Amino acid sequence: MRGSACSSAWFSGIDMNIIVCIKQVPETTEVRINPETNTLMREGVKSIINPFDMYAIEEGVRLKEKVGGKVTVLTMGPPQAEAALKEAISLGADEAVLLSDRAFAGSDTWATSYTLAAGVRKLKEYDLIICGKQASDGDTAQVGPGIATHLDIPQVTYVKKIEEVKDKTIRVERMTEEGYEVIESSLPLLITVVKEINTPRMPSLRGLMRSKQAKITVLGVKDLDVEATHLGLCGSPTQVAKIFTPPARPEGEKIEGTAEEIAVKLAEILKREK
Amino acid sequence: MPIQIIVEKCTGCTLCLKACPFDAIRMMDKKAVINYDKCTLCGACVPACKFKAILLQKEVCPVKVDFKDYKGVWVFAEQKKGKVQPIAFELLGKARELAADLGTEVSAVLLGNRLEEEIQELIWRGADKVYVAERLELANYQDEPYTNVIVELINKYKPEAFLCGATSIGRSLISRIAIKIKAGLTADCTELAVDREKKILLQTRPAFGGNIMATIVCPNYRPQMATVRHKVFPEAISDMKRKGKVIRENFDGAILNSRTRLLDIIDEIESTVNIADADIIVAGGRGMKAPENFKLLEELAKALGGAVGASRAAVDSGWMPYSHQVGQTGKTVCPKVYIACGISGQIQHLVGMQSSGTIIAINSDSFAPIFKVANYGIVGDALEILPLLTKKLKEVLKR
Amino acid sequence: MDYLFTEEQKMIRDLCRQIAREKIAPIAAEYDRSEKFPHEAIKIIADSDLFAIFVPVEYGGTGGGVLDLSIATEELSRACGGIAVCYAASALGTFPIVLFGNDQQKKKYLPDLAKGKTIAAFGVTEPEAGSDASAIKTTAEKKGDYYILNGTKHFIDNGGEAGIYTIIAMSDRNKGARGASAFIVEKGTPGFTFGKKEDKLGIRASVTSELIFSDCKIPKENLIAKEGMGFIVTMKTFDMSRPGVAAQALGIAQGALDVAVKYARERRQFGKSIASFQGIQWMLADMATKIEASRSLIYSCAKMIDSGNTNVAKESAMAKLFASDTAMQVSTDAVQILGGYGYMRDYPAEKYMRDAKITQIYEGTNQIQRNIIALQLIREAAK
Structure with missing residues (x-):
């Protein structure tokens, strides 16, 4: 039936429960390296919503607008991650949950997805979980699939389009290196989305007013059904053994002269390096 | 908390403040104080402290497991449409080095349908053993059956390390496997080595957009899992004299079930210019001034047999399609030669190309950060130099 | 501040x-x-x-x-x-x-x-009725449950793009300014068409068009207030909107200053950034001061209106006059600071200068604003 006229049979009134998982990250556009000390200069570095999660929020809100339902944003982080959740509300999310506890500190992707999955279970009803394809500070792309696995639900990563949603199924396009795949799945499902999927909206004045008054649910260890051995640093199989600044590249060679002379020199270099 | 400042040793030098990526350290009465609400225990401050005044307890919950049974380095042999992808050969090359240091052997894991010739190729490229699962249900990648099958294999044969490509398939698959078997997983390693004393894998990856490097270890769990991006390591050379063992495993029933169903695979023509595969990339940024000037890049790329890349600024201006974008929100590339024309070199761009072999930068602003990573820097107008360069190059190549 | x-x-x-x-x-x-x-x-x-x-x-x-x-x-x-x-x-x-x-x-x-x-769009101006609104020639003739509009409005911002137009037309030509009435006209009403789209010096992203009414029949429910209130509707609307025009000028001036400061810091001549030259510094200081003065005037005036004060003709005229003159000066100076680059379309400075000019002209030229201010001064003194 693909490609036929009925292929975009959007069902309104499904009332989906959509969960969007987000992360607060340092704005890397602001992160600079001090050339003398070779250390991070993070003066004035703002915390923002992971850029890829902005597409996840937008897709959740668009889906809700189309088929009805509710969007809940979920994050794990320190108390100040509330700001990210409030921003998500200003962009159209309905409710927000923050998982915050010192016991969560030091979580790697295993423990993070374990904790977020416990948060999702706490919300009980859900049809679709949306995550950004990866976080800009870690770039691991592991937490989305991790949550799905902990919850024992299917996943589709790198989704670039939601083609259709029906009562209990969904059809999406998954981006690959060569093109894309069309995948159908039962619900509940977890998807991670790429930036091709939409253009995130700007916040709205009413959304900002709503977010200002929004009450964020904060859950800690005792609120979740979790085992301490799976949390935080303890629950994380990976350990950071060493952190170092990458060796600076050797000073480059400056090529000077007239445009003609430069072109001649470059042509020789290219011939050699090619 | 597992991290502490040893007050007696702290001299108040503030080095740790500068090292903390999360702004979680403050000075109070001339001593460093950690704000535990912000600290993520990343450990960046520990080596920054010259006085060893920061203590990060790593072994907070010792798990003593006997890993004697876990042996061998495994490589996931990703295949598409029945063809093993080059990433598998790149991983095999690295796996051989690691296996040599660990005193163990290399195995490839191949899932699919009708893969006879591919099995042989994996052996030639360095696999001592190839674990093969062939079923119609496994012909194309699907998260759930692939995960289930590999989890079974890992539980049965117990490898000590498992390497996988950081591809759209690999990243989805290995994340699920790592959760299921509770194993540590390190993404996008740029270097893999063996700690000869402890016999564990040292996995090094960039963090914070490449600003710092982190070496990750996973001493208490097996297998130690890592993904590596395409083109980070060279392909293993095929040696047709190599011999290896093929171990076929049969799977049936629920293990092959999938709640997702692959309906269609669509290849787009655009992917013929896959910049991630190109050996030479000629890239342009805002300094190219107008979309029509990208022709100059195309001409040079054509003369060199390379592809055209673009900075985010150029893509956002609509001068080039997104598939050409290099950088954090685009593709990570690692060509032999990267020529950056009119690209200032914002950190997001540098992250996506700084591991290229030779970097040539042409920019009119002598202070542009791109020159910091360039092997050859030209302060000048790319629009003027490019046509001349293409002309000269054609002459030089003809000789 | x-x-x-x-x-x-x-x-x-x-x-x-x-x-x-x-x-x-x-x-x-x-x-x-x-x-x-x-x-x-x-x-x-x-x-x-x-x-x-x-x-x-x-x-x-x-x-x-x-x-x-x-x-x-x-x-x-x-x-x-x-x-x-x-x-x-x-x-x-x-x-x-x-x-x-x-x-x-x-x-x-x-x-x-x-x-x-x-x-929405607001249609008052006609080819022969600019500052002199009493010279309006567009007519609205009452026929039963309808008004029939005839005439041409020109230089109407959002003309053709807006769905809803507030139009000032003469319902009684014998009464001069007191014969004007305000009407709501929807796009698509038969007899309502659009004429020439203007090619402008600045604010070129906006559309400025002619509105043509020829036997355009609109229901009598679309009359705003009462017949003869057109001139008052216009004046009260302008009193409300004048701080907005001033704010537009203020934004343009601020944008031009942003460009000038950024350029002055980056541009190097004689081995130094040009921002280190006192000649440039003094220009930037004067620009910033005038902008802040405009801002204070506009915000004060806006607060006055928001607090319910209706006698704001002088204050809002002052805000519009000062802010738009400032925008013209500041944007011209920004072009000067960018030098040759300032004159080139590839750089953003000259656009601010072109955009600024209209703020001295529309919604009452700055000469008319001065008239309003002076008239009010004289009236106050005569009390």
């Missing part, structure tokens, strides 16, 4: 600044060149509820005041005076309905305008 904004005003400022920076600045030069109507940007502004600011809460707005609207207009103008005027002109076309419309008219038109589903 801290103007002690309310939480909501800070939200408006930050939101508009974000939209200006992320969505308008990157496309400003393109729309300036192509003179296409910026539908995309208008949709973003609409989806962000900014058209709701100037509509009362009971009709689907957020019920913001003149200060709120001034803040929004200033921030949007900072990125592009042309796109900002599409927004401000819709406010101008909406004000007559907000101020003088009856409940039925408000219910019918305001909710869609608040959502930005459609935008």
